[in-house]
Amino acid sequence: MLTAILVTLVLGLARAQNPVVSFSAGLSHHQAFVADDNVVFDQVFINEGGAYSSTSGLFTCPVSGIYLFQFHALSRESSNAWMELYHNAxxxxxxxxxxxxxxxxxxxSAIIKVTKGDTVYIKAVDATGYPVNLYGATDEVYNTFSGYLLAPVFEEITPVGK
Structure with a gap:
């Protein structure tokens, strides 16, 4: 019994020091966008840490750290695939x-430092005459947004009076 408790405590401590945060999602249907629309990737492949929302398209950072984000696009015929990655605003x-x-x-892709509570997301950019019109189907997912924690960043707190 004591061994099981110790193993649980050690695993819990390891998880706290090395948290797993990762998500990967794709667009499972054709989608047209206008300027400044958030691109919502609705087909979630993995969402460890539960930080990506498939209803808003926002990744809300649960653990401060250094993150890698990747995004890919495929336009429909004679259309644009113009998207931008944002960290907060x-x-x-x-x-x-x-x-x-x-x-x-x-x-x-980009590697950026993100603080707990920050958001990272993809916005569409509409060019006059060439709207953003992304290709997608449930069995043909080309538009994706992924991110994962490379290393947590624990901010050191200076004691009062030092």
């Missing part, structure tokens, strides 16, 4: 693809 990176009478794809 701050622009981080873009993808853009366009081809006349063909599909076009793009992908990008």
């Amino acid at each position: 701050d622009y981080i990176a873009s993808v853009f693809a366009h081809a006349e009478q063909d599909y076009a794809s793009a992908g990008n």
